[in-house]
Amino acid sequence: MxxxxxxxxxxxxxxxxxxxxxxxxxxxxxxxxxxxxxxxxxxxxxxxxxxxxxxxxxxxxxxxxxxxxxxxxxxxxxxxxxxxxxxxxxxxxxxxxxxxxxxxxxxxxxxxxxxxxxxxxxxxxxxxxxxxxxxxxxxxxxxxxxxxxxxxxxxxxxxxxxxxxxxxxxxxxxxxxxxxxxxxxxxxxxxxxxxxxxxxxxxxxxxxxxxxxxxxxxRHQQAKIDLVFKVNTAEYAEEISLLPPVSSMELKGDSASFLVEDIEDARNLFLTEIAKRKWPLLKFEISRTSLEDVFMKVVKK
Amino acid sequence: MKQWVTLLKKEMLELARNFKWIWVPLTFILITVKEPLTLYYLPQIIDSLGGLPEGAVIELPVPSAGEALAASLSQLNTIGVLIIVLIAMGSIAGERKSGVAGLILVKPVSYAGFVTAKWTSLMMLIWLSYFLGYFLSWYYVGILFEFIPFVDFLQSFFVYGIWLTLIITIVILFNTFIKSPGAVGFFTIGIIVLLTLLSTSLSHLMEWSPALLSAYTNTFIIGGNFPDELLPSIIVSVIAITISMIASIAIFKRRELA
Structure with missing residues (x-):
């Protein structure tokens, strides 16, 4: 009761x-x-x-x-x-x-x-x-x-x-x-x-x-991959955002964040692509959106 | 009942911490006792201020004992009433305005208890001050003029006290639905003035008016007899006090406190 x-x-x-x-x-x-x-x-x-x-x-x-x-x-x-x-x-x-x-x-x-x-x-x-x-x-x-x-x-x-x-x-x-x-x-x-x-x-x-x-x-959190390149992060990020698992991309200064559907797929795909094209990757990080991000999103709707 | 005692004790303690138990009786004593004293010493006072020119003969009628006591009563009816309203105008309104009433009344406190405890504490303070002032005035009248029978003093004390009680109750009533202490004071004074003016100018139509209790008490002290209209006036006052009290509680229950 x-x-x-x-x-x-x-x-x-x-x-x-x-x-x-x-x-x-x-x-x-x-x-x-x-x-x-x-x-x-x-x-x-x-x-x-x-x-x-x-x-x-x-x-x-x-x-x-x-x-x-x-x-x-x-x-x-x-x-x-x-x-x-x-x-x-x-x-x-x-x-x-x-x-x-x-x-x-x-x-x-x-x-x-x-x-x-x-x-x-x-x-x-x-x-x-x-x-x-x-x-x-x-x-x-x-x-x-x-x-x-x-x-x-x-x-x-x-x-x-x-x-x-x-x-x-x-x-x-x-x-x-x-x-x-x-x-x-x-x-x-x-x-x-x-x-x-x-x-x-x-x-x-x-x-x-x-x-x-x-x-x-x-319910709300999404997998997120952050990437940092030695140079031209924006340029590389643009190309990566075209890969299929990416649902959205955001640039913050030197780093680029990608919201992805399936974390396993995305990781493999990202790494193979980057290795194949010999891009100067500095940082690769898998994280989750925080509740804060979630609520900001809800409020802005 | 236990809770009511707790509420009342808090009010008493508050009056003590604000020194109201001291300064309110003192003020009442000052305004009442000053009357027989100045009336008695008036010739000497005029003398010491330079006196009258040589040859001027002014007969100062020596006031009677009744007139001296009635003068104290008229002080109570003006300055005394003003003090009562000033003291009581914030008793609930002030607590609501500051927000502390909200904190207290989300506890399982009886609304009736809250209002009546406030009323009771004010009654005790005012009746004590009123008694001390009026009694000392009666005493000085006795010393300086002549003693009015104590029974007469008591009768006039209780009859006029009904009017003061009605005033206290009206202030509490306004307190339950007006949030600003200043406005409570303004409206109470307004009502008292209006009632007094109407009652005295239309006295043949409003013999029952509680506002005439002071006039009836005056007549009694000076002339020795209460007029016949006293009883209706007392009955109307008691009814008005009861209704105001019930209305206060009913209104207070329904008010939003925040």
């Missing part, structure tokens, strides 16, 4: 249709990335899932049905989390824990545990108003998971952080994965690849691709 099922979700702000009909399900214990460029509708989708924005049409059904208060099941971190500046980090976590239904003593223990886990326990007695951006982000994650929700939604948890903080938060998410399902939005594919099992790719308010990383790779 999925934690949440979304059917035909739509949202319009004034004259702009931001979400044009989303359908997907999130199941327990998975880490899913909501990937998309700025303005793709990631934040709006998460806000609707958290109940902060009401959809125009479509349904969001959490496990337990529409009657139950789904807020027990979820934890949510907005893109720019704001806290009560006059509280200390520890006070805020205990407050959040108690609001989520933990008894006072348990909220205290859990707050201490999470301050430790997120690495801000040194600052626990400092007013949140004096926290740095990275510390606030971590406090935000801590408050989102304090009641052990089944699904944690994080809106761009690493985008505002420096490389160091980003590393730490990603590692933290990697550890959290064992405890709860995570749905997090990002515009950076690398982050998604690093910790997620599945990707929902959002573009212009529509889900244009989704699945596990392995699936996406086999």
């Amino acid at each position: 999925p934690v949440v099922s979304i059917t035909n979700l739509k949202k319009r702000f004034k004259d702009q249709e931001v979400i044009k009909g989303l359908d997907f399900q999130l199941s327990e214990g998975k880490c899913i990335a909501l990937l998309g460029a700025n303005g793709a509708g990631k934040t709006t989708t998460l806000k609707m899932l958290a109940g902060l924005v009401k959809p125009d049409s479509g349904t969001i059904v959490y496990e337990g049905g529409e009657k139950a208060d789904f807020r027990r099941l979820i934890g949510y971190l907005p893109q720019f989390p704001v806290f009560y500046d006059w509280m200390t980090g520890k006070e805020f976590l205990e407050y959040a824990g108690q609001l989520a239904g933990l008894p006072k003593a348990e909220a205290k223990d859990r707050a201490a545990e999470l301050l430790e886990l997120t690495g801000i326990s040194e600052a626990k007695n400092r007013r949140i108003g004096k926290f740095s951006g990275g510390m606030k982000q971590r406090l935000g994650i801590a408050q989102a998971i304090i009641h052990r929700p089944k699904l944690v939604m994080l809106d761009e948890p690493v985008s505002a952080l420096d490389p160091f903080g980003r590393r730490e938060v990603l590692e933290l998410l990697g550890r959290l994965k064992k405890e709860t399902a995570i749905l997090f939005s990002t515009h950076i594919l690398n982050d998604a690849e690093e910790i997620c099992d599945e990707i929902l790719f959002l573009h212009g308010g529509e889900l244009i691709e989704s699945g596990t990383l392995a699936d996406l790779r086999t």
